[in-house]
Amino acid sequence: MQEISSLLALWRGVWQDPARRAHKALVTEQKTWTYGDLxxxxxCWGGALQRAGVGHGDYVALALERGPDQVLGLLACIAAGACPCPLEPRLAIEEMQRRVQAVGLRWMLHDAENAELARNSGLAPDRRLGVAGLGEVPVLVVVPRSGFDAASADALRRMVKAHLGRIYVPDAVIQATASPENSVGKVDRKALALWVQDQPARALH
Known part of the structure; x- marks a missing residue:
């Protein structure tokens, strides 16, 4: 694993280099990733794999069509310490089942086009991970009734601007107060984005 660790350190050194972060790293017809985006x-994807239970050295089958998801899935597996095993397109179900047993595949990362293959792979449902929503990270923000002071609001603003639209945040859960008479409410991504552009000491209650 030393070689993998060195490779990850090399990648991060390049991707996080301020001189390169704005440069194009991956380009498709629909979207362009800079090194910072990548x-x-x-x-984000690697963290999601780890939260699902993927461990160091686990063999992860990649049942993904050729495209950006395949690239992200492969890199995320390596970032999580796992071993990505890309599958060729239109693999027969019988061959998939044979490989699960012969290779010792423990997980499968799949897209919608390969959902049926995943269902018939012989892997347990909790070992079959769909890429749709894989990187969604809910954000919990605890806000006192009196609101934020300027320093705390600035810290939240920096966090949200760093992640919003890059790491997939479908909504943020705002807990206005710990008192029982107030329930937990949800604020969507657009509303949160508008809030962080507002005055730093704005109170949420």
Whole structure:
């Protein structure tokens, strides 16, 4: 694993280099990733794999069509310390099942096009991970009734601007107060984005 650790350190040294972060790293017809974007997405996906239970050295089958998801999935597996095992397109179900047993595949990362293959792979449902929503990270923000002071609000603003739209945050959960008469409410991504552009001491209650 020393070689993998060295490779990850090399990648991060390049991707997080301020001189390169704005340079194009991955380009498709639909989207362009800078090195900064790639760094954030790979870390987000890798973290999601680890939270699902993927461990160091685990063999992860990649049942993904050729494209950016395959690139992100492969890099995320390496970032999580796992061993990515890309599958060729249109693999027969019988061959998939044979490989699960012969190779010792423990996980499968799949897209919608390969959902049926995943269902028939022989892997348990909690070992089959769909890429849709893989990088979604809910944000919990605890806000006192009196609101933030300027320093705390600035810290939240920096955090949200760093992640919003890069790491996939579908919504933020704002807990206005710990008192029982106030329930937990949800604020969508657009609303949170508008809030962070507002005055730093704005109170949420």
């Amino acid at each position: 760094d954030l997405d790979v870390r």
